[in-house]
Amino acid sequence: MMRAPFRFSRNAVAEELSFPTPGTRHLAFDPVAFADGAPSQALRGQFPQLQFSSLGGAWTSGSLKGADVLLVAVDGASPVDVDGLCINLRESGRADQVVICLTNADLATTRRLIREGAADVLPAPVSEPALAATLERIVGRLETAAPLPAASGQVVSFLKAGGGVGSTALAVQVAAILADNGRGPRVCVVDLDVQFGSAAMYLDVQDSITIGQVLSTHGELSEMGFASALRPHASGARILGAPAEFVPLDALTPNVVDALVSALKRDFDIILLDLPTAWTAWTYRALRQSTRIVLVSQLTVPHAHLIRRQLNLIETQRLEDIPITLVCNRCGGDNPTGVSLRSVAGAVGRPFDVTVPDERKLMNEAINQGVALSTLRRGSKLEKALVQLGELIAPKAATAKPNRGN
Template structure:
């Protein structure tokens, strides 16, 4: 943590300037955070691939998207200011990095800012040396992030409440994806920290879990997931949820960034099964996704929950990420008490996919940890999930190759 830099006296000149980078990072210095005479010239010389610009306001409510990094000040002795800063940092996750310069630095406020998604927290007044070290680390991370976004794809599975069968869909989709030789590595990451069952559904529950990955030591992104995670007999690797209940706050945006980096490095497609709750880290993960799959059932409560989830996605500025809306466990007409058309009208958009109910077949597959096709080939539910797989893999596999192995 950057509080460890406090009190260092090494002159900035001793720090080797970073290598030149092909892309320019845009840095905003907000509200005189670095003093009346900010070291802009020194920073520009140390980081030629970055531009530094003074911003009059303490926090630009508009125009923040014009920066890659904002350096903001925070008075840790003012509880109301801390509350506002925590909300702003969380809302900025995935859009712009926030470096907080904290007056009256304390461990609790520092941890809270990091948990909400701040890329770093430095105690005020910040020295040139401390700032230079922090910026070098941040720019390296931004460079890595841009490179990783060109690699593996992240697909987030979002639930419209509990009991919608999203995990069962995710496990079967992962098995189908892994069976396609045109894809180079498939992972199912179960991040439902308290209720995750993906490992049990695929009969790989007694192996490496998320808890062990987080406790392995070092950066999570350095863990070789492709070789350390257990593989289902289909070839899909599975990051199993913790065996014991873990607080949802165990994960944070920084850990999610590291985990996403490792997943994208090692797998061409990663399906991520999320909890039903919204947190700073789930928000961060959704922002880094190439597709969101929102799963619901055909019932009045679940239709209302879909609307709330869609509104939340819009409120968090996530509406530009491709969304696939799935109606799962579609029963015979009249059984659910609500028609598909009425549900779509209430939601305000059509379903992209409808998965028929086949309770017996799905539960047999779950109990045995196998693919649906291993029990019965050509079922309607298998064909419907295959269409979901086609959507997920469309950018990676030629259309003719998608049906291989089915």
């Protein structure tokens, strides 16, 4: 059968801006906001506690890109741009940290942006004394605000191109590698595949609390204390498993997922979310809170189409600012599929970041015994590929740990 060739048009994966100096506040600006394309030395001098970085262009998503204050520009004469900005303000959840520089300013647009919660709306080109007064106010507010919870864990979502590609097996094994027998960061895998999830079974920690208990708290999760409530696996990793009984996908809600992720971020350094194949009402909330999406697939033509579908969905959901790690599981080794990595990468429009070999015997033994791969065999190709994935997920945590074991 002839298959129509397909192309994937965009591969826009914008990294967070990097703000290397700890202990400072960060302001990211759209160069268009300033008459000279950048803030003057005088303005910078006035705010030594602020680090200024260019956004490099317009603000295209609801992410603050790691900044504390955003200075964005919009043309009031373009209803489409104003609508897009309003959506970004809402999605950011932090409109009060966004200052808007408005070209073709008019009262109706200004009022609309203020109603959306923007910190301030200044006519373009921005007057630096007016901007300074606004920044003074925002920085003052940030300084007096209640300090953020101490631990601020990193969230990584595992999405799959179709069921059964191995995303749960990879997530739990990467978690075991990162946890490094308790010597590594505090890692938790959360099985949000609430109907078919088997993460807890894969590491045999089934007597811990599950998402079922989370649901019964009705979102009041602040007192849950996951680090002590979840029994660690021998690898040090913890698993918040799917409920043992059947629950509908919409038993979880965007608010519960938000509260759950916030609570977990206080207790763990790295949180791996294992998401169901189906997109739910709360998938967006889980992904929006993620610093990375790991998209797991296999090396077949149907899977290539499913990757493209997932990438398209990520883009239409305005999540394309989150870095994506594309993983090809079960490729090579025992599992020849007759399709080359290069042809799938060409069709998808981007290469795979990690390829994981098919090692059925080792993976099945690990799952059946509920152990980390290294417990059965050290230095397998499978484990090496997952160490590589771990290094991409958590660069600092995964370095210099070649030998683990129990």
